Ligand SMILES: Nc1nc2c(ncn2[C@@H]2O[C@H](COP(=O)(O)OP(=O)(O)OP(=O)(O)O)[C@@H](O)[C@H]2O)c(=O)[nH]1
């Protein structure tokens with residue numbers, strides 16, 4: 001994935017800007033670019049005015065002013081010492097907020113400590129921190145899976161969600177903006193915890209509190225920590241309770257992560273072929 005788009009406060013001298021004319025200083029050539037990462041949303045007073053989601057995309061943020069004309073400009077054969085001047089015109093002023101929303105095809109959603117970062121490490125080139133305490137991940141990480149045919153699928157690991165996150169418990173849900181762009185979701189469950197299927201219900205609820213319908217994106221459930229004895233008894237119970245495809249793995253030991261990689265490719269191919277229905281895919 002290429003990584004830059006541009007916000008462009010521009011001196012242009014055209015497009016009907018009142019102060020602009022062909023003689024202004026700073027016309028074409030005096031463009032000020034601000035390079036921003038792909039996925040940056042430009043907002044003005046809370047309203048989105050641009051979504052820079054493509055490499056090289058530009059947003060013309062503000063016109064510059066026109067320079068004034070000094071005495072020399074009025075120099076002529078008739079007037080060798082002009083005292084005339086012409087004032088310039090002030091540039092446009094805007095106050096814009098730049099908000100980064102991670103660009104990834106798939107998002108890993110789970111309770112803290114479920115093993116999201118461990119899974120991302122196991123399936124992609126990313127190396128997010130892993131630790132035995134909750135809220136290790138404080139910012140999203142994106143890893144890329146490269147397939148033999150050179151196709152690539154980007155997966156975002158986001159901070160853990162807890163029940164009541166939409167009421168600002170835990171880390172809150174503000175980082176769910178990173179999930180908004182994901183085409184499909186992997187719900188990561190710690191199968192060694194009691195009744196892990198209840199986590200799935202809570203996660204879906206929190207997603208829908210953030211954006212109704214968000215939890216309905218094409219998805220799969222990753223039943224993690226299957227190497228632990230407590231996890232094994234939960235697998236069949238989970239399968240009988242959820243409609244989604246369940247993929248048992250041990251992210252720690254790298255067991256069955258291949259199935260996750262292949263399934264992500266299926267989801268990706270479905271997306272590329274135009275299955276953008278946004279509804280739960282049931283297997
Ligand atoms: N036994 C076992 N432990 C695991 C497995 N996956 C992760 N862990 C452990 O679980 C703990 C949490 O793993 P992380 O990958 O940091 O979990 P996370 O979901 O990213 O956690 P947050 O960033 O806090 O949301 C670590 O001690 C991992 O080693 C697994 O498959 N089996």
Ligand SMILES: [Mg+2]
Pocket residue numbers: 116117118128129130136137157
């Ligand atoms: Mg983590």
